[in-house]
Amino acid sequence: MSNLKCCPDPCEITEGCINPLVYLMQRVMSIVSDGANTIVGAMTEVLTNGIVINNNSEFCCPDCVDPAGFYTLGGFNAFKAVIQEKGMDVLNPLNDPLVVYPCCINKSYSTSQLVWETALFVDGALDKTPACCATGFAPVVNRLLSETSIEGYMGETAIVEASSFNGVSGITIILDYLNSLPTAVTKQEKTDLFELILVIGIYIKCEGCNIHIRRANLLA
Numbered sequence: 001m002s003n004l005k006c007c008p009d010p011c012e013i014t015e016g017c018i019n020p021l022v023y024l025m026q027r028v029m030s031i032v033s034d035g036a037n038t039i040v041g042a043m044t045e046v047l048t049n050g051i052v053i054n055n056n057s058e059f060c061c062p063d064c065v066d067p068a069g070f071y072t073l074g075g076f077n078a079f080k081a082v083i084q085e086k087g088m089d090v091l092n093p094l095n096d097p098l099v100v101y102p103c104c105i106n107k108s109y110s111t112s113q114l115v116w117e118t119a120l121f122v123d124g125a126l127d128k129t130p131a132c133c134a135t136g137f138a139p140v141v142n143r144l145l146s147e148t149s150i151e152g153y154m155g156e157t158a159i160v161e162a163s164s165f166n167g168v169s170g171i172t173i174i175l176d177y178l179n180s181l182p183t184a185v186t187k188q189e190k191t192d193l194f195e196l197i198l199v200i201g202i203y204i205k206c207e208g209c210n211i212h213i214r215r216a217n218l219l220a
Contacts, residue, residue, distance in 0.1 A: 017060040019165055020071075020204050021173045024051065024213055029181065039185070040192045047200060047215035054210050061206035064103035064163035071103075073170045074201025075157035076113045078217040079105075082162075082203060083120060085218075090123035101130040106137035106169065109158035133164060140169045147175055148191040150198075157198050170202070 024046065031042035053059055062071035072082050083089045088101045101121070109117070121129040141159060145151050161169060174193075178185045201216025 018058055019060050019173060020053075020211055020213055021165070021170050021202070022177055023053075023059070024202070025174060025177045027051065033183075038192075039189050040196050043193060043196055044200065044215075047202065047213070050212065050214035052210065052212055056211070057209055059211050060165055061211070062103075062163040062165060062204060063167065065206070066102040068102045069163065070206075071163040071165070071170070071204040072201055072216045073161045073197060074159075074216050075198035076107075076109060076116060076160055077157065078199065078201025078215075078220065079158075079160040079162065080116065080120060081217040081219065082201070088128065089120045090126055090128060091120070100128050103163045104131045104133035105160060105162045106133050106135060106140075106164075107158055107160045108137065108141050108154070109160070113158045130162070133161075135164055135167055135169060137161070137169065140171050143175065144171050144194065148187060148194055150191050150194050153191075153195050153198065159198065 027046050028039065028042045031037050031045065032039050036042070037045060062069065064070065068086075070082070072079060080089075083101065084091065087093075087099055092099055107117075117129070121127065144159075145154075159171075161171070164170070165173060171194075175190070178190060178193075199217065200220045203212075203214050203216040205212045
């Protein structure tokens with residue numbers, strides 16, 4: 001039995017479940033291989049249109065399986081858009097301390113973005129700051145820097161990842177998939193792809209046996 005966290009009850013957990021990020025990349029690369037679009041155009045198209053997988057127990061869910069849990073990867077503004085959409089920030093009109101962020105996060109940000117994070121989660125005695133995930137994020141970011149030319153762009157935004165898949169960062173999953181393809185994906189293509197992900201973000205949510213995949217920042 002796989003130790004990956006697949007669809008929760010009432011789905012039957014299946015061995016070797018399909019990772020939603022891999023499925024997303026397969027959809028993207030199928031458009032690219034058809035010559036219909038670039039990798040950036042294909043990713044924009046797929047995430048904007050969204051993917052809904054209904055009643056399928058063969059897909060893995062993110063590690064954060066709390067009913068309010070989800071996975072997201074992107075820049076800080078994409079992360080902020082999800083948090084505000086769900087009313088989990090301290091600017092929530094109800095300012096309800098019970099409406100908390102359920103998942104851990106990994107992040108790499110500038111001092112100015114730390115101020116934004118504080119504004120999102122801290123309001124006097126009310127502190128909704130999410131916990132850090134128990135994964136090594138620095139090596140993941142270093143690998144991203146080594147395989148792309150995104151370092152200059154990262155000076156403008158954070159990388160924020162909420163939850164993971166069996167403790168593995170989505171950055172690692174995407175890079176491993178791209179490197180496994182028979183036709184090489186160039187360093188520039190990887191750079192362009194991750195720059196896009198920082199802007200619009202990736203959002204994955206399991207609801208019973210249904211999985212939703214879409215862009216995180218709906219306004220970018």
